[in-house]
Amino acid sequence: MTIVRPEIARLSAYHVPDATGLIKLDAMENPYGWPDDLRDAWLETLRHVSLNRYPDPQGRELQQALREGMAIPPEAAILLGNGSDELIQMLALTVTAPEPGHPTTVLSVDPGFVMYRMIGLFAGLDYVGVPLKSDDFGLDLDAILAAIDAHRPALTFIAYPNNPTGNLFGTAAIEAVIEAAPGLVIVDEAYAPFTDESFLPKLGRWSNLLVMRTVSKMGLAGLRLGYLAGPPEIVEQIDKTRLPYNINVLTQASATFALRHRAVLDEQTAAICRERERLFAALTALDGLTPYPSQANFILARTNPGQAGRVYDALRDHGILIKKLDGAHPLLADCLRITVGTPEENDALLAALGDIVNPG
Ligand SMILES: Cc1ncc(COP(=O)(O)O)c(C=O)c1O
Numbered sequence: 001m002t003i004v005r006p007e008i009a010r011l012s013a014y015h016v017p018d019a020t021g022l023i024k025l026d027a028m029e030n031p032y033g034w035p036d037d038l039r040d041a042w043l044e045t046l047r048h049v050s051l052n053r054y055p056d057p058q059g060r061e062l063q064q065a066l067r068e069g070m071a072i073p074p075e076a077a078i079l080l081g082n083g084s085d086e087l088i089q090m091l092a093l094t095v096t097a098p099e100p101g102h103p104t105t106v107l108s109v110d111p112g113f114v115m116y117r118m119i120g121l122f123a124g125l126d127y128v129g130v131p132l133k134s135d136d137f138g139l140d141l142d143a144i145l146a147a148i149d150a151h152r153p154a155l156t157f158i159a160y161p162n163n164p165t166g167n168l169f170g171t172a173a174i175e176a177v178i179e180a181a182p183g184l185v186i187v188d189e190a191y192a193p194f195t196d197e198s199f200l201p202k203l204g205r206w207s208n209l210l211v212m213r214t215v216s217k218m219g220l221a222g223l224r225l226g227y228l229a230g231p232p233e234i235v236e237q238i239d240k241t242r243l244p245y246n247i248n249v250l251t252q253a254s255a256t257f258a259l260r261h262r263a264v265l266d267e268q269t270a271a272i273c274r275e276r277e278r279l280f281a282a283l284t285a286l287d288g289l290t291p292y293p294s295q296a297n298f299i300l301a302r303t304n305p306g307q308a309g310r311v312y313d314a315l316r317d318h319g320i321l322i323k324k325l326d327g328a329h330p331l332l333a334d335c336l337r338i339t340v341g342t343p344e345e346n347d348a349l350l351a352a353l354g355d356i357v358n359p360g
Helices: 036-046 060-069 084-094 114-122 141-151 171-180 216-223 232-239 249-260 262-285 308-317 343-357
Strands: 077-081 105-110 126-131 155-159 184-188 209-214 226-230 289-291 298-303 335-339
Touching: 036 249, 060 077, 060 249, 077 084, 077 232, 084 114, 084 155, 084 184, 084 209, 084 226, 084 232, 105 114, 105 141, 114 126, 114 155, 126 141, 141 171, 155 171, 171 184, 216 249, 216 262, 226 232, 249 262, 262 289, 262 298, 262 343, 298 308, 308 335, 308 343
Parallel strands: 105 126, 105 155, 155 184, 184 209
Antiparallel strands: 077 226, 209 226, 289 298, 298 335
């Protein structure tokens, strides 16, 4: 069909496997629900939401709750997105090449979060992915600085911690990237609930630094809410690409409520961090699997050569869904990504893996 842009026609649609009846360890969700009293209090809040009215366009009450709950510096402006995916889209729609003679380019590291490239492509931007170091998935600073020099990116995305590798890049290296980049640098802290490190306190130190976060991984993935914090003069421009009323009334009310009851979510994320360490030790003890250290709520693990597909399929047969990354990038050969679940889910995973990779 000639009406479709060729780069779109070449794509396959984003595929989400059906997880019905399976232990779901594929999508970095928080596996815990809420205690009954909290659920009741939340439902009571929703009684007062006016579904017949458009939402507050800026989500001011929610912004305030985020500012207080997440310690966003007062001098930073906030922009809300329908998931951080939508914020990436707004960023892509806002920018142009910072220097003449270059295409408008998105730069990130590979393997990294695929939506930087995908959304860049949707918006008609070029994408440059700088390979991570093959031994520890660290940032190859020389390579990234050379790529910045050659491509003069409008947007540079650094996920901190990185998905799908789970590691934090060195702070000094990220700061060197911020200093070298001619455009905006977005430190994507989607996995902030699982690490103590953050660039939020550094906002304002560089005029091109923005920090992006989401409530998805802390336990509110169903609400679809991301937030971007940065210099007001930049945020104001990005805000112009936002579709009116992008954060619906139920999300605004529910997220504001959840942030006022943060302690429950904080306990859950702390439990996930404890389980991550237990899971990491147990995976290390398996002969046929090498896990990589993680500061996020998932663990990347490498199987013996050629075994990733077999392990993935066998886990599915045991009723457990994880993510197969083998084939997604050369550095991810034989790799699987396992989201940390509840203790019971992790036990089920470990028991199944014991049968699959260390049979007998
Ligand atoms: C690094 C990173 N950024 C952003 C997102 C998207 O988050 P959201 O659910 O807010 O769209 C993800 C989701 O997996 C991610 O891994």
